[in-house]
Amino acid sequence: MPLFSVVTPVYDPPEAVLRACLDSVRAQTCTDWEHCLVDDGSTQPYVRNVLREYAAADRRFRVVEREANGGIIAASNDALGMAAGEFVALLDHDDLLVPDALALVAEALAADPTIDYCYSDEDNLTAQGELITPFYKPDWSPERFRSQMYTCHFSVARRSIVEEVGRFHPGFEGSQDFDLILRVTERARRVHHIPKILYHWRMLPTSVAGNAAAKPYAYESGRRAVQAHCDRTGLAATVEHGRVNGIYRVRRHVPDPLPLVSVIIPTIGTSGRVWGVERCFVLECVRSLLELCTYDNLEIVVVADTPTPAWVIRALERVAGDRLKVVWFDRPFNFSEKMNLGAAHATGDYLLLLNDDIEVVSPDFLHTMVGIAAGEPDVGMVGAKLLFADGRLQHAGHVYNDGNPYHAMFRFHGDELGPSGLLLVQRECSGVTAACALVKASVFDEVGGFTPLLGNNFNDVDFSLKVRHKGHRIIWTPHAELYHFESMSREPKVLVPEHDFIKLRWWHQLNHDPYYNPNLAPSRDDWVEADLA
Amino acid sequence: MSTDETSTRTTPAPAGAPEVAALRAEVARLRDLVGPDEVAYVKLKTELWAARDAAMGAELEAGTLRGRVQSLESALVRATRQSRYLQRLAISPLRKGKDFLRKL
Numbered sequence: 001m002p003l004f005s006v007v008t009p010v011y012d013p014p015e016a017v018l019r020a021c022l023d024s025v026r027a028q029t030c031t032d033w034e035h036c037l038v039d040d041g042s043t044q045p046y047v048r049n050v051l052r053e054y055a056a057a058d059r060r061f062r063v064v065e066r067e068a069n070g071g072i073i074a075a076s077n078d079a080l081g082m083a084a085g086e087f088v089a090l091l092d093h094d095d096l097l098v099p100d101a102l103a104l105v106a107e108a109l110a111a112d113p114t115i116d117y118c119y120s121d122e123d124n125l126t127a128q129g130e131l132i133t134p135f136y137k138p139d140w141s142p143e144r145f146r147s148q149m150y151t152c153h154f155s156v157a158r159r160s161i162v163e164e165v166g167r168f169h170p171g172f173e174g175s176q177d178f179d180l181i182l183r184v185t186e187r188a189r190r191v192h193h194i195p196k197i198l199y200h201w202r203m204l205p206t207s208v209a210g211n212a213a214a215k216p217y218a219y220e221s222g223r224r225a226v227q228a229h230c231d232r233t234g235l236a237a238t239v240e241h242g243r244v245n246g247i248y249r250v251r252r253h254v255p256d257p258l259p260l261v262s263v264i265i266p267t268i269g270t271s272g273r274v275w276g277v278e279r280c281f282v283l284e285c286v287r288s289l290l291e292l293c294t295y296d297n298l299e300i301v302v303v304a305d306t307p308t309p310a311w312v313i314r315a316l317e318r319v320a321g322d323r324l325k326v327v328w329f330d331r332p333f334n335f336s337e338k339m340n341l342g343a344a345h346a347t348g349d350y351l352l353l354l355n356d357d358i359e360v361v362s363p364d365f366l367h368t369m370v371g372i373a374a375g376e377p378d379v380g381m382v383g384a385k386l387l388f389a390d391g392r393l394q395h396a397g398h399v400y401n402d403g404n405p406y407h408a409m410f411r412f413h414g415d416e417l418g419p420s421g422l423l424l425v426q427r428e429c430s431g432v433t434a435a436c437a438l439v440k441a442s443v444f445d446e447v448g449g450f451t452p453l454l455g456n457n458f459n460d461v462d463f464s465l466k467v468r469h470k471g472h473r474i475i476w477t478p479h480a481e482l483y484h485f486e487s488m489s490r491e492p493k494v495l496v497p498e499h500d501f502i503k504l505r506w507w508h509q510l511n512h513d514p515y516y517n518p519n520l521a522p523s524r525d526d527w528v529e530a531d532l533a
Numbered sequence: 534m535s536t537d538e539t540s541t542r543t544t545p546a547p548a549g550a551p552e553v554a555a556l557r558a559e560v561a562r563l564r565d566l567v568g569p570d571e572v573a574y575v576k577l578k579t580e581l582w583a584a585r586d587a588a589m590g591a592e593l594e595a596g597t598l599r600g601r602v603q604s605l606e607s608a609l610v611r612a613t614r615q616s617r618y619l620q621r622l623a624i625s626p627l628r629k630g631k632d633f634l635r636k637l
Contacts, residue, residue: 275585276587276588389589392596392599411603413599416600521610530614531617
């Protein structure tokens with residue numbers, strides 16, 4: 001069993017809070033630990049006394065007293081300097097560990113010796129002693145981590161890597177742990193998530209858990225930490241503050257010149273009423289692409305069923321001119337075959353799979369999506385935020401739960417933040433809808449396109465899982481917004497053989513979504529916790 | 534209108550001056566609506582957009598409410614689960630006590 005060095009800088013915590021923290025470490029069922037405590041010149045005399053008392057009672061508590069307050073980074077680095085363990089566990093002076101926290105980490109490390117960094121779920125502890133707002137986290141999601149420091153406190157890193165990356169760097173006060181973990185995960189062979197609440201984050205008025213405005217400087221430090229990470233890893237991007245504190249937007253730079261994007265739109269030329277006005281869906285879709293979208297290197301491949309009215313095609317030609325390619329499809333309806341046919345006629349480096357009942361909302365949606373896809377070689381597919389005509393969420397990434405695919409936070413309002421900021425962050429997910437998805441043409445070919453065996457339903461689920469199976473990441477972004485006028489009054493018709501097919505082919509993946517969490521309720525898409533035991 | 538139609542059907546009148554004047558007025562009204570006067574066309578388009586915006590606004594308002602209902606539904610499920618858990622926590626020692634007393 002490895003030795004864990006729990007690292008805690010201490011500065012003027014309330015006495016009871018400090019004792020509770022130290023007691024929670026002492027109560028660990030795993031006994032191979034040392035607690036490296038640095039008193040950063042606390043002004044309250046009891047701090048020194050309490051630390052000395054614990055050190056006298058148990059030699060695993062190792063205490064260094066700084067003469068003067070040097071700030072959290074200096075104190076944390078001093079604590080790291082004392083550490084002798086193979087792994088260091090970062091813990092705040094007001095956090096509480098659950099008794100088997102280190103034992104569970106040790107178990108995970110024993111099962112996989114390549115783990116270099118490990119984190120767990122968390123909840124908050126109120127002043128009244130209640131445990132509230134559990135945060136059930138996804139498995140390692142580097143894209144989400146760039147948008148949000150979601151691993152938080154109590155995380156365990158291999159000490160050799162922490163030393164290799166130069167411990168905590170000055171200049172990131174308030175987000176020093178975010179900066180350190182970004183640097184550690186850049187080098188980590190494997191990052192592991194333990195889907196259990198292993199610590200309680202105390203909500204003090206002076207902590208960010210209790211008061212988001214407690215450390216305003218922390219958010220700017222966080223933004224700079226992510227920017228520095230992008231610069232180190234060669235990700236051409238500008239990091240901006242998000243809609244709420246602590247959420248960042250990594251705005252990728254798009255390649256120059258813009259690569260050609262082939263937009264593949266299957267249609268039969270139907271019309272319907274949206275916002276009280278009759279419209280031909282495909283026509284308005286193409287019009288919005290050309291008039292609203294600021295990305296101009298487009299090729300539009302319309303795959304039209306033969307009954308598509310001639311006037312629709314004529315109108316499309318008027319709107320799109322030379323950019324339009326019409327491909328006729330004369331077999332019985334099969335979405336997958338239509339998309340594959342469109343892809344075969346496409347010449348772009350990127351394919352934008354688009355339903356005809358879509359309308360652009362964010363003019364820069366394609367810049368955002370192409371930027372993400374082009375920014376990293378292992379990103380295979382990018383999904384968008386789709387809204388119903390009434391502004392509710394139609395798509396925010398897939399969730400595979402209890403053997404079935406769902407749309408995350410389906411029918412919540414489009415402005416919702418989502419649980420723990422889920423709907424504000426760019427993140428990895430197991431799949432995205434083909435109603436609007438950007439996929440690299442090379443990846444489309446690599447996975448052999450859509451399976452014609454799923455002509456109506458679940459073809460995008462199957463496609464997404466094939467893309468991930470080949471080792472590519474799928475990213476969902478809230479910064480590419482479009483309307484999707486999918487019928488809300490009609491429940492989608494699911495064909496039983498197709499449902500059986502997808503379950504048979506992807507049974508394991510549909511029951512183990514790494515970007516959901518086993519503590520969440522089955523058969524739901526809204527991050528509600530499962531029944532408590 | 535229906536009275537006029539009935540009278541037209543029953544006693545067809547020769548195309549007199551008042552009827553011509555009425556037809557001309559109708560033509561003028563239609564021209565005012567759809568052209569060929571471009572101003573009238575723009576006016577009609579503007580009215581259409583305004584109607585569309587109003588419909589869109591109303592639908593978005595409804596969507597806000599529907600979304601709120603969805604959030605509340607989710608919160609209710611969460612609260613119900615927690616309440617069931619707390620009930621079990623409270624009942625468990627009572628049951629144990631009852632079993633203990635029964636054994637005595």
